Amino acid sequence: MKKINPLMKFAVMTFLGMLAAMTTYSQQNRADIPEKYTWNLTDIFPSDEAWREAVTELSGKLDQIEQFKGTLTTSAKNLLKALQFNTELSKEASKIYLYAGMSSDLDTRNMKYSGMKQELQQLFSAFGAKAAFIEPEILTADWATIENFMQEEPGLEIYRMNLANMFRTKAHTLSETEERIMALSGLVSGVSQSVYSSFSNAELPKPEVTLSSGETLSVGSAEYNRYRAAANRADREIVFDAFWNNYARFRGSFGEMLYGNVKADMFRARARHYESSLQASLYPNNIPAEVYHSLVDNVNKNLPAFYRYLNIKKRMMGVDTLKYLDLYAPVVKDVDLKYSYEEATRLVLESLQPLGDEYVSTVEKAINERWIDVYPAPGKRSGAYSNGAHYDGHPFILLNYTELYDDVSTLTHELGHTMQSYFSNKTQPYPTADYVTFVAEVASTFNEVLLFNHIIEQVKDDDVKLSILMNWLDRFKGTLFRQTQFAEFELKIHEEAEQGKPLTGDTFSEIYADIVKRYYGHEQGICHIDDYINMEWAFIPHFYYNFYVYQYSTSFTASISLAEKVMSGDQQALKNYMDFLSAGGSDYPIELLKKAGVDMTSSEPFEKTIAAMNKVMDEIEHILNKKEKK
Template sequence: MTRIIKPFLLALLTLCTVLPMKAQTERSEIDDKYKWDLTPVYESDDVWEQKLEDFKTEMRKVSEFKDKLGNSASDLLAYLTFSDKLMKEGYRLYIYASLKSDMDLREMDNLARTKKIREVFISFGQLASFVSPELAAIPDETIQKFLKEEPKLGIHRMDLEDISRMKMHTLSDLEEALMAKTGMITGTAGSAYNVFSNAEMPWENMTLSNGEEIELNRTEFSVIRAAADRADRQNATKVYWDNYLKFEGTYGELLNGNVKVDVFSAKARNYESSLEAALKPNNIPVEVYHSLVENVNKNLPTFHRYLKLKQRMLGVDTLRYSDIYAPTVKGVELKYTYDEAQELILKAFKPLGKEYVNVVEQAFDNRWIDVYPNTGKRSGAYSNGAAYDVHPYILLNYTDSYNEVSTLAHELGHTMHSYYSNKTQPFATANYATFVAEVASTFNEVLLNDMMQKKLKDDDLKLSLLMSMLDGFKGTLFRQTQFAEFELKIHEMAEQGVPLTGQQLTELYGDICRKYYGHDKNVCKVEDNIGIEWAAIPHFYMGFYVYQYSTSFVASQALASKVLAGEKGAKEKYMEFISAGGSDFPIEILKNAGVDMTTSEPFEQAIAAMNDLMDQIEMILDKQ
């Protein structure tokens, strides 16, 4: 339904995993084969500018459909055909602008393009504000009559039938126009956060135990927190997060502003809560969110078992939060060049068949991937596949660690999901819901880890890999649910009229973090300044996105186990899943693939898999 009702919103087009950015190389120094080729999108900036002008002219024609949508099946089809064609071009315009900007955030011309297209979409939202109420006013029996009269409306069936379910959240013409105009300001907090945290925040210097002085930016902190030297880890944890605390008030106001937008929008559209407003459009019961948080809290003893195992392997009397990224197997570090990473991934993906592997090879060979970090480049990693008639694009900041190999596999999951959905579905149903957006990505990580587990023979290498796999459970299932619990509570506070300050956010986050890590049970001591970690999480500006990492992780574990076990029809069902796009509600698409996320069974299977990994580690440790 979102494609019909809110075609101007592009906030969730980018699927991202936030990682540190290494900013030491100029882009001009990197070989072109490791950089995006954007010419399949548009041949040049000049072409983009012309296409933007054409789009602005075309979008004004939407007014021609006013008061006609319910007249006949042919009139409704005419609007939907117009909307699809317009949005296909609009997505393309947005992707070109955003990719160009992410190459170097310092380039103001590139940044200006993204602002231009966002403002154009906001303008279109105002012009098309009549669409939602007009569609909602069409009687259900009339919609069914139109569907019978005009077979070409079939590709829009789910969206059209869904209109009735969402009528109570559809406003009048005037109200929809006002809501559209709010788009000019609602993204301000997120944009300000992105600029400040990625480009303008100052960093403190730190002296390492070897006497070297460094600037402790994101990249350096990610390296040092995973270093073998414990004193350096602890010192870095203090310096890095103390620096964030200096800006606690600023970050607090930014997140408070973002949460207020969510609360306002939910209330304006007659939702009972911000959570319902985020989940209901995709027909996700709020119970799924609450169940995830409850199940994770119920299984914190399993997480604590992992932490105690890490303590045992590190050989420390007291495990601290500053230890959780430390290498657990001394002298062992899995490192792979980008070329080696490609070979590993192609081998790992073989269970999905030759065609799947061939498409991945195209991604490697045809510059779908921007591989290495460069000065000014956006941090992290993501895949963007919203350009329907063009292949998806992947952003990386590759630095040779095994985690980077896993990240590449992860983003290729997004890419393949987009590729097959775009290839199989018409534009109207190609865009899949965010609830399933992380399934294919984490599925690929499972395939990679399974292949690596069979490949490695040395016990220490196996231990390192198994702990890396456990770290995946920690980072995706438990950590993302920890984020989800925090995000839910701050929205509930705002809905109750409690003003959110940086200090309150830090206290709340610290309390939740201490609960998850068993601070009061002496499982893992959480340093005092860790409470400010919320300020470094950009996903809190994405409206209840993070929980889907956890639910997707659970679903992918179940799907991958079926494929790897050679279960009859499992591979075919998985390929149908990544080809389904948005042709059905996400819960139903997963059910068709063999996973029911409305039950606790997939979660219980994931916890069992985690305990099995820990059993394997303990067997090796006991043998040693």
């Protein structure tokens, strides 16, 4: 989860590793999409004018934070007043930013909403500077004093977790003057990400190609996502070559954007006296750095299991040489896994039955009451996410649904986030309703496990079963191995920068090529990596989110373990999981998962995941052997 500034309190916003594909819906103007498939943003504000009034009202309150300066440690009553005031501002600010941000996401070409976001970022950065005294002033007291305040004033109890964490991270909290500078740095530290988003989503030129059918195609990210899954290998070759070589034309600019982001991470880490950018990212949430390193090490040790998957794909595709451009292509001929949105919602609802009536009925509300913006449209932000920042309202989901099986999985994935936001907002007070990505991705991938198991139980035809099984294996590839590949790249580029080594577009490409070739067994002849794939790093927006991607992998391993218990009918496991969804940020993420039933500091979740992967591959090979004997 990425916070814009100290005032903003965001619930999870997550972007899938695979950006959503587009079909003919990409040609559909937003005005032509039926209303029931679009967001109802009037649930936040009835109009842009109402939003403007809310901004004006909030702006008039921001200076009032300074009235609490010098009073925070004088009494329990004063501390409570200050924290309550900050809570109300934060809640309203989140709502205001949510409206502007999601309006912008519906059409990134509309500069009006981009301007509204920029206005808020400046406003909140200025507030952060004014509120910079809060943590340093509280930390002038000792913890015993704060404990006594909480006993004296029960209203402070809901702030216990945040206050305790404040004291735990005291060594990385700066003086008031320094904190003010850190807050003001928000005006510039996000520029690289903003430039990247604007350029890659709206302004990057699209090369034109001619497909084997004679059709002319302009290849942007939407078309790339669509045609990398095309059955025709020649078309995949054409699209891959054009798409990545187009990125290579701008490798210098993309390199400067990413290096700028890495330097911003380094600035924050060094300013707060962390040993590294990685520690600065993990320590505030009390996640041991060893969890990150162990993930990378375990995946590298288990690359033979990944090679087994790649060899199965090669066998099923019947190619002499498996290439990177084959990885998204269908492996079973004449099986067209297409699902209308209505079919997708039915399957998702059926698969979620093990989670109980309240869970399922709330998902039905999300579907029927316009919490979801379903289809792609010109200018709409690519990918998918869930945002639960509207504490007193409901979460929202952005999709780019194109009727592929992956889109069904994306739908249930984002609903997992939405339900965690819904239950946390419903159960927790605002200060502990927010939760970190480390636990957020458990809720989403848990739903994917349920969907897979529901669908595979219904399938009798071997070819359809093979297609579904391979799609599920692709999830292991995309979520466990690919995201860890990204995590290793992200760690490496930060380490290089922290050692004073220069990073350019060419450097990023060299580092990325080395890692991707190792993961895919290029030198062993497992999967051929064409030279242009060294530009793939420039396509991944997650690298602008400060050690974000590893959490997809760790969460996937956690969700495999938890889902097995719930699907077995274990009622205590179900209760523990629902408690986990309702826990928000009331404890540290490692502890929340332990209460749910999985210890992420051990190797057990990873071992169970690899065992589950091998079980699926056993089943695939059994079907393939049976078919070959016929």
